[in-house]
Amino acid sequence: MPELPEVETVRRGLMPVLEGARILKADIRRPDLRWPFPENMGARLTGARVNRLRRRSKYILADLDTGETLLIHLGMSGRMLIDQKSGPTGIDAFFHTLPTPAKHDHVVLDVDSGARITFNDARRFGAMDLLDTQQEGTHPLLAKIGPEPLSNAFDGPYLHASLKTRKTPIKSALLDQRIVAGLGNIYVCETLFRAGISPKTQAGQLTKHAAEGLVPIIRDVLTEAIAAGGSSLKDHRQTNGELGYFQHSFQVYGREGAPCTSPGCDATILRISQSGRSSFYCPSCQR
DNA sequence: CTGCACGCCTGCCCGC
């Protein structure tokens, strides 16, 4: 599923039921996702209260009152679904009304706010881990990640300096999580279209003006996508089961063979493969 | 160090 806007949408959906709530029961239905779950994960989660729910790059971080932080990554196909109690039903009775877990429901959390949170991930590229909250910076999945694109640390001089020594195509450089956090294939394609930059341009060949100009474009694309609840392709759902709708705003992603949307441009969107990923672009607007 | 191919896993869509 998920790039930064989808993960942020999921975090916002989880906030009302998870932040401040205590985990009553953690049903760990298999021993691993991409990697083995940490030892005794179920026991370490049971009884813990979630003090705060944060996002770093494409990771959701739940700070627990036990001194540990639960790290969640959705991989390609991960979803978080919420079943929420309504009305006067007792909480135990409510949990008993819920259906048994479905295929690919790997972790099920019952929380005292009156909700069941189910992590479902068909492809199992997702991950969960528990880390010492104080040692977050040293976690191997988080240690080398670059600045958050919506933070002040991500600015023109930083991005220009980060790109200027790179010989890889700008498409690959923006996918590199060490340069900027949270971008994935969709939003890099859309960013480069708005910037009028070919995905094949060597990152280090961009002028200072062009490199710095990417910063507000990246911010705009991500901000608009978050406001739209993310992009729903095959199976992305918000936590309430609703679809995001930013996919209707795609100018290039998934539009191979379709006409360029730029006024007066009669070119056709192309798809090429770069580092094993599809890049979509307009060969006329993006140079 | 950099850049890139590969593998992980399941599901879906397309062409035959």
Added chain:
DNA sequence: TGCGGGCAGGCGTGCA
């Protein structure tokens, strides 16, 4: 209908 191939929002590993 069935079957094989290609594709998919990510990312760590290992190689040159």
